[in-house]
Each structure stands twice: as structure tokens, then as C-alpha cells.
Amino acid sequence: MTTTPPEPALRVGGVHRSYGRHHVLRGVDLELPAGRLAGVVGENGAGKSTLLNILAGRLSPDAGTVHCPGRLGYCPQQTVLNPAFTVDQHLRFFQVAYDLPDLKRAHALLEVLNFTGYRRHRVAALSGGTRQKLNLTLALMHDPPLLLLDEPYQGFDWDTYQRFWDLAAELRDRGRSILVVSHIAFDTARFDRLWHLEAGRLVEGAGASAAPAPTPAVPR
Amino acid sequence: MRARRAWRRYRTATGYALVEHLRNRLALTLVVFFVPVWITLVYLVIADADVRFFLRASEQTITVHGNHVSKISGAINAVTLIVGFMMFIVTYRSAWFDERLVMAGYPRVHLLAAKLTALVIAAAVVCGYAVAVIAYYWTPAQPGLLWLALLGAALAFGGIGVMLGALLRGELEGMFLIVMLSIIDMGLQNPVANPASDSDIVRYLPTYGATQSAVTAGFLETTPVLHLLLGPVWFAAAVAVAALTFRLRTRDRRRALLPVLRRRARTGGG
Numbered sequence: 001m002t003t004t005p006p007e008p009a010l011r012v013g014g015v016h017r018s019y020g021r022h023h024v025l026r027g028v029d030l031e032l033p034a035g036r037l038a039g040v041v042g043e044n045g046a047g048k049s050t051l052l053n054i055l056a057g058r059l060s061p062d063a064g065t066v067h068c069p070g071r072l073g074y075c076p077q078q079t080v081l082n083p084a085f086t087v088d089q090h091l092r093f094f095q096v097a098y099d100l101p102d103l104k105r106a107h108a109l110l111e112v113l114n115f116t117g118y119r120r121h122r123v124a125a126l127s128g129g130t131r132q133k134l135n136l137t138l139a140l141m142h143d144p145p146l147l148l149l150d151e152p153y154q155g156f157d158w159d160t161y162q163r164f165w166d167l168a169a170e171l172r173d174r175g176r177s178i179l180v181v182s183h184i185a186f187d188t189a190r191f192d193r194l195w196h197l198e199a200g201r202l203v204e205g206a207g208a209s210a211a212p213a214p215t216p217a218v219p220r
Numbered sequence: 221m222r223a224r225r226a227w228r229r230y231r232t233a234t235g236y237a238l239v240e241h242l243r244n245r246l247a248l249t250l251v252v253f254f255v256p257v258w259i260t261l262v263y264l265v266i267a268d269a270d271v272r273f274f275l276r277a278s279e280q281t282i283t284v285h286g287n288h289v290s291k292i293s294g295a296i297n298a299v300t301l302i303v304g305f306m307m308f309i310v311t312y313r314s315a316w317f318d319e320r321l322v323m324a325g326y327p328r329v330h331l332l333a334a335k336l337t338a339l340v341i342a343a344a345v346v347c348g349y350a351v352a353v354i355a356y357y358w359t360p361a362q363p364g365l366l367w368l369a370l371l372g373a374a375l376a377f378g379g380i381g382v383m384l385g386a387l388l389r390g391e392l393e394g395m396f397l398i399v400m401l402s403i404i405d406m407g408l409q410n411p412v413a414n415p416a417s418d419s420d421i422v423r424y425l426p427t428y429g430a431t432q433s434a435v436t437a438g439f440l441e442t443t444p445v446l447h448l449l450l451g452p453v454w455f456a457a458a459v460a461v462a463a464l465t466f467r468l469r470t471r472d473r474r475r476a477l478l479p480v481l482r483r484r485a486r487t488g489g490g
Contacts, residue, residue: 056323057472074323082317084243085236096232097324099225122243138320 007069008033009146009177010055015064016200017050024050026200028064032179034145037172037190040181042197048181049077051197052150055179068146075139077150077181079131083124087115087134090123091141098142106141112167113137113160129155136164140171147171147178165190229327233334240310241342247306251346255298256353262294263287263357271411276423277432277444284439286412288358292366292434293410295350296373296427297402303343304377304398311335311385311462312394315469322470332463335382343374365437365448372451373430377402379458380426386465401426426454 012030016023024047032038042048053059055066056074081090091106100106110116113133123131132155139147153164165187168178172192180191188194195202241247271286318331347370351363360366380401384394405425407413422428429450436444 058319058323074320076320080316080320082236082240082314084240089236089239093232093236093321094324096229097321097326099325138324142324 006034009036009068009070010179011065011067012055013065015051015054015061015066017047017054017059017061023200025054025061028197028200028202030195030202032146032177032193034177035172035175036192037168037178038180038193038195039188039191040179040195040197040202041188042183044183046197047200048183048197049150052077052148052179052181056148070145071142072146072148073139073142073144075136075147075149075152077154079128079135081123081131081134081138083122086120086122087126088119090134090138094138094141100142103141105143106137109137109140109167112163114163127155129157129160132156133160140167143176145176147176149178149180151182152180226327226330229330230333230337233326233331234337237310237334237338238341240314241306241338244306244309247302247309250302250305251349254302255295255346255350258294258298259291259350259353259357262290266290266412273411273435275432275435275440277436277447278440278442282435282439284411284435288360288438289435290410290412291354291358292360292438293406293412293431295354295370296430296434297406299343299346299350299370299374300377300402300405300427301399302346303339303374304381304402305395306342307335307339307378307381308385308394308398309381309391310338311382312388312391315385318466319470328463328466328470332459332466336459339378339382340375343371343378347371347374360438361441362437362443365443366434368448369430369433369437369451372433372448372455373427374451376426376430376451376454376458379455379462383458383462383465386462386469406431427451429453 008031010030010032012028015025015028017025028051040048040051050059052074054061055068056072056076057066085093087110091103095103095106107116110119110133113136115130115133118126118130123134126134132152136149136152139149153161156164168180168190171178193204195204197203266287268285268287270283271289272281273284273289274281321331322328347367350370351360351367354360354366355363377398381394381398384397388394388397405427408419408425409422409428409431429447432447433444436442436447
């Protein structure tokens with residue numbers, strides 16, 4: 001008796017993307033099974049964010065296909081928040097967007113990322129690192145099967161950086177698939193799979209040399 | 221159940237749209253100070269001499285008090301600038317955030333309806349305030365109709381603000397366009413500034429209907445229904461462009477179109 005292998009959380013085939021004459025992606029193939037923590041690293045300008053924007057549906061590929069059967073959580077590289085709203089207001093707005101019955105998961109994430117004390121603060125008054133924590137929380141709070149995270153730990157202090165990896169491992173162990181895009185090939189041992197984006201294609205294994213640890217930021 | 225969910229989404233988005241307006245300190249400062257300062261300066265500076273005004277709304281040329289008609293055009297200028305600015309800023313600054321909400325599952329129609337509700341509420345309050353300031357110096361023939369006429373002008377520019385916020389990529393461009401459009405619009409229609417304001421060209425300006433209605437409200441007892449509706453028509457047209465832009469910007473682009481088109485071209489399929 002044969003069993004059908006489970007459908008991957010993400011399947012990408014032959015994705016091309018150019019900006020004018022500049023060919024950024026030249027045939028990206030990728031398959032991410034359920035319960036995997038994967039990374040894509042590359043130099044600045046290699047096309048990592050372009051790739052993630054295509055995977056998230058924000059950008060059209062010139063050619064190729066992207067297939068993800070379930071919901072996804074997308075954490076963009078720049079914090080996409082509304083400075084007029086408080087942290088709590090963001091959570092309630094996205095609770096309605098995701099159609100969640102409550103905010104238990106979101107509040108648990110605030111605890112894990114250590115910024116529960118900022119719930120009533122407006123985003124305009126938050127530090128860059130705390131904004132990034134909220135940026136990440138909005139991508140995770142509906143517990144989707146696939147997470148696309150673009151430089152998710154930028155601006156984090158060392159403690160939050162460690163907490164992020166613990167959280168990522170916990171999500172992976174619960175069957176979630178996580179694709180992290182980063183310009184630094186640091187902590188590569190944490191990934192189940194690692195690709196290096198070189199000349200517009202994904203190459204298995206890290207080609208970049210180890211970079212220094214992120215500079216700890218001063219939490220506010 | 222579906223209706224309750226839709227109501228929840230609309231109510232939540234409307235509440236947040238109003239919060240955004242209330243936290244726009246520059247706009248609030250403009251509302252509180254710019255409207256009375258502008259109308260007061262008109263009252264103090266503009267001559268009282270009578271001017272002729274061609275009122276297409278009733279197909280007649282009327283002679284009106286120059287200072288009073290300038291207070292009306294000053295009020296239209298103030299409310300269009302403020303509401304246009306408010307809507308442009310809110311739409312422009314929250315474009316990426318709204319896109320993220322749509323990606324998270326928020327229906328576009330609820331977000332857009334919420335923004336328009338907030339626009340109507342904000343415009344109604346600003347126009348009520350402007351009528352109150354005018355009434356402090358002079359009692360127009362129909363203050364309620366004057367409020368409706370100002371509301372039409374504010375909605376037209378609010379819609380234009382939403383449209384520019386959705387279309388443009390630079391904040392300065394949008395601000396400049398709104399200011400220039402309002403200057404051209406009012407500069408060409410005010411009979412004190414432009415004695416030839418009965419030209420046919422003014423009929424194509426965004427606040428043409430509002431100006432005709434407002435002057436009627438100031439000096440006559442008639443109600444120019446069709447001219448009153450021109451402001452909302454401008455509003456609807458501008459919002460339709462904004463909605464289409466928002467729809468295109470927030471669509472799921474994961475399916476590549478080019479391979480499909482190329483395949484069709486090769487096979488001759490339609």
C-alpha cells in the first residue's frame with residue numbers, strides 16, 4: 001500500500017523577475033515541506049526581498065509559479081504599521097482581519113517577545129526594535145501553516161533575538177513551515193534547510209561566510 | 221452571521237479611520253484656526269462693493285454683496301483644502317498598512333467604506349464649523365443649504381484627496397496638487413477675483429456645483445438640486461478611480477501572466 005506524501009506548504013517553480021534590463025531572479029525553484037525551518041541568505045541586492053514579495057503575492061513574477069495551499073503569515077522587511085494606533089489597536093484590527101475569536105495567541109506572542117508593557121503605547125512612540133516585534137506579531141498571531149519572514153530579527157536586542165529562535169523552533173515542532181530571508185548567514189545551524197541566492201538562483205547550502213552577531217539594541 | 225461579521229469589519233475599520241483623523245494634529249489645527257482666520261480676513265479686507273454673479277443654477281445674473289460672496293468662496297476654499305489634505309494624508313500614509321490588512325483577509329470594500337464614512341463625518345463637522353463662522357459675521361438666506369453646498373465641495377476634494385493618495389508615490393506631489401487645484405478652482409469662480417467668472421469653462425471645475433449652490437443659499441430662497449449633486453458626482457468619480465487603483469495594487473500577483481499569454485500566443489488560443 002502506498003501513501004501519498006503530504007503536500008508541501010510552499011512550492012515554487014521557475015520564478016523569473018526583472019527590473020528593466022536587470023534580471024534579479026533567473027529561475028528560482030523551491031519546495032518547503034510542512035514542519036521545516038528554512039533560510040534564504042544572500043548579499044544586499046541579491047533579490048531576497050523581491051523573492052519574498054513574489055511568494056507573498058505582492059509582486060508578479062515575469063514567469064514561473066508559486067503554490068501555497070494554506071494561509072500564510074508575512075512579515076515584511078520594513079515595519080508596516082500605523083503610527084497613529086497603539087499596539088492593542090493593531091492587534092484588534094488584525095484580529096478582525098484574520099477573523100480570530102480572541103487575542104490569546106497574540107498576547108502570548110507579546111509575552112514571548114517581551115513587550116507586553118507597550119500594549120497601550122502608540123507606534124509613533126515605540127523604538128525600532130519594539131516596532132519590529134509588533135511587525136512580527138501581526139504575521140504570527142493567526143498561527144498560519146506557512147510563515148514568510150523578511151529579516152525578522154532586525155533591531156532586536158540579544159535576548160529577543162534568542163527568544164525569536166526559540167519561538168521559530170517551537171513553531172516548526174508544531175508543524176509550521178517557516179522561511180526566513182536574511183542578508184547575514186549567521187546561526188545557519190538553526191535552519192533545517194538553507195539556500196544561498198546567487199545570480200538569481202537558489203543554491204543549496206550557505207555560500208556566505210559567517211557574519212558577526214547582530215548588534216544588541218537598547219530596548220525602550 | 222455573515223451580516224454580523226460584515227458589520228463588525230465595517231464598524232472596526234470606521235472607528236480606526238476616525239482615530240486616524242483625530243490624531244492628525246496638523247489637520248485639526250487647520251480646522252480650528254485656518255477656517256475662522258481665513259473668513260475673518262475676508263470680512264476685514266475684501267471691499268463691500270456689489271458684484272455681478274451669473275447664477276446658472278437659476279439662469280440669471282444676480283448682484284451680490286462682494287464681501288459676503290467672498291466669505292462664501294473663502295469658506296469653500298478652506299474646507300476643500302482641509303478635507304482634501306486630510307483624506308490625501310490618511311490614504312497616502314496608510315497605503316501599505318491597508319495593503320497588509322487586505323493580505324490578512326480584510327475585505328477591501330469594508331476598508332474603503334470605512335474611509336468614506338470617516339470622510340463624510342469629518343467633512344460634515346468642518347463644513348458645520350465654517351457655516352457657524354460665516355453666520356457670526358453675516359446671516360445667509362439659507363444656512364442649512366449653505367452647509368450642504370460646502371459639504372458637496374468638501375466631498376469633491378475629499379474624493380480627489382483619496383484618489384491622489386492612492387495614485388501618487390510622493391507626499392509633496394499630492395499636497396501641491398490639492399493646493400493648486402483649490403487655488404485654480406476658487407480663483408476662477410470668485411466674481412471679486414475674476415469678473416469673467418461666468419465663463420463656460422468654470423462648469424468643469426470640481427466645486428462649480430457647490431459654488432452655485434452656496435451663492436444661491438447665501439442670497440436666494442430657491443434650492444438648486446442638480447447643482448447640489450455635482451459635488452457628490454465628483455466625489456463618486458474620484459473614489460471609483462481610487463477603488464480601482466486600490467484593487468489593482470492589492471491583488472494577488474502570484475500567478476504569472478506572461479507565460480499564460482505566451483502560451484496562448486503560441487497555440488493561438490483566446
